[in-house]
Amino acid sequence: MAGFIAPEALPSQPRAAHAQIPAARVGWGFVTLLALAYAGTWLALLTPVLVTVALRVRELAPDTAAASLSLVFGIGACFALVGNPVFGRLSDRTVSRFGMRRPWMLGGMLAGSGALLLIALAPNVGVVLIGWCLAQLAFNAVLATVVAVLPDHVPPEQRGTVAGVLGMCMPVGQVGGTFLVQTVAGSTLMMFMAPAVIGSVAVLLLVLRLPDRRLQPGEVEPFDPREWVRSLYIDPRRHPDFAWTWLSRFLFVTGTAFLSTYQPFFLIDKLGHSAASVPGLIFTSTLVQATMIVVASPVSGRLSDALSRRKPFVVGAAAAYATGLWLIAASDTFTTFLVGVAVTGVGQGVYFAVDLALVTQLLPNRQRDAAKDLGLFNIANALPQSVAPAIAPAILALSGGDYVWLFIVAGGIAFLGSVAILPLRTVR
Known part of the structure; x- marks a missing residue:
C-alpha cells in the first residue's frame, strides 16, 4: 500500500524489540489503517457501554436496572484494569514470527x-456480568497493543498529528455503534455482534499490513514472578510528570464515565423520554458529540505539534468538558441537552488528541516497556468505569434520585482533571 509507512522505516530484517525512538515519518496509509483498527476496537467495546448492555440489563432485570448495570460495569471495569497493563506487558515480551503486537490484536x-x-444470549444478569468481564479483558488487550504502535512507529514530532487522528476514533466508534444498533434494533443478537464483526475486520486490516516489531528469543529475560509484578508499578516520585498526567486522565475520564453510563437513565428519568426512543436519542447525541470531536481533535493535534505545546490544550480541554457537563445538568429539553453534549465534544476531542501525544513523551521506558507503560496509563481510562458506577448510587441517594446533581458532581471531577496537568515540568 503506497504511503503505508515511509520507505526508510520499513525493516529489511526482524527489528530489535527494544528499538530507538523512530526517526522516519509515517505515511497516511499507515495512519489510516491504525485509525481504522483503533476505531473498530472502540466500536466493539463502546456500543455495549452506551446502549446494548443497559438495554439488555433492563430487559432481564427491569426492577433493578440501575443497580444491576452499576454492578456489571463496576466489576467489568476491574477486569479492564488488569487486562490493559498485563496484556501490554505480555506483548512487550512476546516472541513470535508474527511480531509482538499482532497476535494480541487479533486474538483479543x-x-x-x-x-x-x-x-446477547445470556438468560440472566449473572451471565451478562461474566460476559462483560471477559469482553473487558479481551478488548483491553487489543487497545493496549494498538496504542503501543504509536510510540513503536511514530516519531515524537508527528505524534500530535497522528494522535489527533486517533482522537477521532472513539467518537467514530460511538456513532457507528449507535447507528448499527438503530438499524438492527429488532435483534438482540445483531445489536451485539454487528459492531464486534465490523471491529474485528478493521483490526485484521492493520494486522495484515503492520511491519510489527519482532523480539528475538535471546532478548527475553528469564521469567521472574517478583520482577514481573514489580514491573507493573511505576514510582510516582521517580516519574512525577507521568503520575500527574495519569491523575489528570483518571479525573477527566471519570467525568466522561457518568455521561456514557447514565445517559440512558437521564433521558428517561429526567427528560421524560420512553425507553423505546432511547437508542435514537443516544444516536443523535452521540452524532453531535462526535461531530465536534472530529473537528476539534485533528486541528488541536496538528496545532499542538506546530506550537510544540501540550499543556495549554489539555488544561483548556478538561475545563471545557466540565462546562459541558454542567450545561447538561441544567438542561430541561433534549435540545438544551444537546448543547451541553456539543461542548463536551469539543473538550473531549482536544483532550484525547493532545493528552495521548503528551503521555508518549513521558513514558518511563519507551524502548522496553511501551505497551506495558501505556497499559498502566490506560488504567486511568478503565478505573473510572468502576469508580463512577460505585459512587453514582450514593450521589443519587443523597440527592433524592436527582440526575442534575449527578452531572454537577461529574463536571467538578472533570474540572479537577485540568488542574492536575499544571504541575508538569518536562513538557510544555
Whole structure:
C-alpha cells in the first residue's frame, strides 16, 4: 500500500524489540489503517457501554436496572484494569514470527466477540456480568497493543498529528455503534455482534499490513514472578510528570464515565423520554458529540505539534468538558441537552488528541516497556468505569434520585482533571 509507512522505516530484517525512538515519518496509509483498527476496537467495546448492555440489563432485570448495570460495569471495569497493563506487558515480551503486537490484536478481537455473543444470549444478569468481564479483558488487550504502535512507529514530532487522528476514533466508534444498533434494533443478537464483526475486520486490516516489531528469543529475560509484578508499578516520585498526567486522565475520564453510563437513565428519568426512543436519542447525541470531536481533535493535534505545546490544550480541554457537563445538568429539553453534549465534544476531542501525544513523551521506558507503560496509563481510562458506577448510587441517594446533581458532581471531577496537568515540568 503506497504511503503505508515511509520507505526508510520499513525493516529489511526482524527489528530489535527494544528499538530507538523512530526517526522516519509515517505515511497516511499507515495512519489510516491504525485509525481504522483503533476505531473498530472502540466500536466493539463502546456500543455495549452506551446502549446494548443497559438495554439488555433492563430487559432481564427491569426492577433493578440501575443497580444491576452499576454492578456489571463496576466489576467489568476491574477486569479492564488488569487486562490493559498485563496484556501490554505480555506483548512487550512476546516472541513470535508474527511480531509482538499482532497476535494480541487479533486474538483479543476474537475473544471479545465471543464474550459479546455470550451477553446477547445470556438468560440472566449473572451471565451478562461474566460476559462483560471477559469482553473487558479481551478488548483491553487489543487497545493496549494498538496504542503501543504509536510510540513503536511514530516519531515524537508527528505524534500530535497522528494522535489527533486517533482522537477521532472513539467518537467514530460511538456513532457507528449507535447507528448499527438503530438499524438492527429488532435483534438482540445483531445489536451485539454487528459492531464486534465490523471491529474485528478493521483490526485484521492493520494486522495484515503492520511491519510489527519482532523480539528475538535471546532478548527475553528469564521469567521472574517478583520482577514481573514489580514491573507493573511505576514510582510516582521517580516519574512525577507521568503520575500527574495519569491523575489528570483518571479525573477527566471519570467525568466522561457518568455521561456514557447514565445517559440512558437521564433521558428517561429526567427528560421524560420512553425507553423505546432511547437508542435514537443516544444516536443523535452521540452524532453531535462526535461531530465536534472530529473537528476539534485533528486541528488541536496538528496545532499542538506546530506550537510544540501540550499543556495549554489539555488544561483548556478538561475545563471545557466540565462546562459541558454542567450545561447538561441544567438542561430541561433534549435540545438544551444537546448543547451541553456539543461542548463536551469539543473538550473531549482536544483532550484525547493532545493528552495521548503528551503521555508518549513521558513514558518511563519507551524502548522496553511501551505497551506495558501505556497499559498502566490506560488504567486511568478503565478505573473510572468502576469508580463512577460505585459512587453514582450514593450521589443519587443523597440527592433524592436527582440526575442534575449527578452531572454537577461529574463536571467538578472533570474540572479537577485540568488542574492536575499544571504541575508538569518536562513538557510544555
